Amino acid sequence: MDRIVITGYGLKAPGVGDKEEYRNVLEKGVCTQKVVSGLGPHDEDIVCGIISEEAIPLSDRKYRYYPRVARMAIAASDEAVAMARLSEDERRHAAIVMGTSVGGLKEIEAYALISGNRQYRKFPISGAGAGNSHSITSALSYHLGVKGQAFTLSTGCTAGVDAMLMGKLLLESGQCEACLVGGSDAPITIGSVYSFMRLGALSRGTDIARAGVPFSLSSEGFVVSEAAAVLVMELESHARRRGARIYGELTGIYSNNDGLSIFESDSTGRNMITAMSRAVGEIRPTFVNSQALGMQSNDQVEAITHRALFGSSVPITSIKGNIGHSFASIGNLQVISALLSIEYGFIPPTIKTDANGFEDLPIVSSVRYECVDHVAITTHGYGGNNTCLLLSKSRGSG
Structure with a gap:
């Protein structure tokens, strides 16, 4: 059977805008988390992983009202497609599978304040798009010109790699020869923070060195962050045929x-x-x-x-x-x-x-x-x- 390979990827993560920045953070053991003011219960400060607005450089006004989670995914997908060197025609025939856990919750919370006050004429027309998790994948399809299959998975924190599993199945069944897969989430919201604080799962306090410590009984919970990552998966024969560089095999x-x-x-x-x-x-x-x-x-x-x-x-x-x-x-x-x-x-x-x-x-x-x-x-x-x-x-x- 034709092997499944990865020919490109892109990411937007806290303190990370591209491949080389990510390599530096990983290799040198850099922590990119920051203290965010007033986001915790009773306006407490907490440690989070935040992406700066400058790291999501979408100048086109047509994306201005897209939910943040979709704009992050678009920015990551541009890097993935460029690295994979997918042509316009190859993108058109590709498939997309994206995963998300909370979707456009950030915008939904903001719009809830407007709807709660029954301010109909102030309610944005972009509300329907923010409330639809599939807007993430639809946004990528539109941005990249993809006309093939488009699916959005919402299986919690495994959704991004579950998208890779589904992409593998699409490739192996002959549904496509290239598939963009990944995940995007912007969960730094009152709803997410309060929910996981109540569960006792989220780190409290402002000491970055002691927040979200893996493999330690001293840890009080995880650090919530936002990020998007997109990979290009292909059949090996397709990748070899077009002379693509292969970075790894699933x-x-x-x-x-x-x-x-x-x-x-x-x-x-x-x-x-x-x-x-x-x-x-x-x-x-x-x-x-x-x-x-x-x-x-x-x-x-x-x-x-x-x-x-x-x-x-x-x-x-x-x-x-x-x-x-x-x-x-x-x-x-x-x-x-x-x-x-x-x-x-x-x-x-x-x-x-x-x-x-x-x-x-x-x-x-x-x-x-x-x-x-x-x-x-x-x-x-x-x-x-x-x-x-x-x-x-x-x-x-x-």
Whole structure:
């Protein structure tokens, strides 16, 4: 069967506007999070991962009323298409699958204030678009001139990598030869912050060094951030035929669900172990790029999975201390991180952590330079989805 390869990617993340900036943040262990004033309960300041407006350079006025989450995705897609060197005709026949968790919640909250006061004539006509999560994918289709299949997934924080799973199925079934996949979320809103604060899942306080600490029993929760990431996936034969550069291969991917209440997740790790085992098969990854985000229940499942499948023989790291947790797009950012590791030969460090309670795990605490052939990635979403995947160096690479 024709292999599935990645020929381009683009991203917009906190403190990161392009590939080289992202590599610098990962390789040097830089934290890009900031203190945001008055966003927490009782107008408390909290640590978040924010994208500056300058990083979303859409000068065209026709996008002015698009929801932020769509504008972020458009900006990321421009980089992905340019890197992949997709022609106008190739874009026209491509498919798009995007994932999001909260969609246009940022605008919906703002519009709710207007509707709550029954100010009909002040209500923007863009309200319907902001309330439709599919506007993200529709916006990309319009912007890039894509006329093929267009789908939007909303499976929580795994949605971006679930989009990769669906893109793989579309490619393998002959629905398309190239597919743009990814995730976009702008969850830095009152609704998101209050919800996860009430659940005890979100980091409080203003000490950036102690906020959202992966693999530590001292961590009080994750750091919420916003980001968009888009990748171009193709059939290898299609990529080779048009002379595209291949950055990596999607060797395996598998998803399942905990099947529990929306307020629970499986603390035994059984389902995550199954997902990872099915994704990697018989391949031993060079390292694991983990979903660990500083939320103790999730990080414990990560540890259980790693102990069961790899023990101390495979290094493990998390990039959440750098950029925070950006919901549906974080899995795609982990994928791009893995592609950079494969291209430049390094394992990024897990910053902030003291490994309290996770001392037996082979956590990478400082950057390691070595040949990277395979990277396993874990993601878990609110709602119970577990999606794991394996990225590999292209078999045609040196």
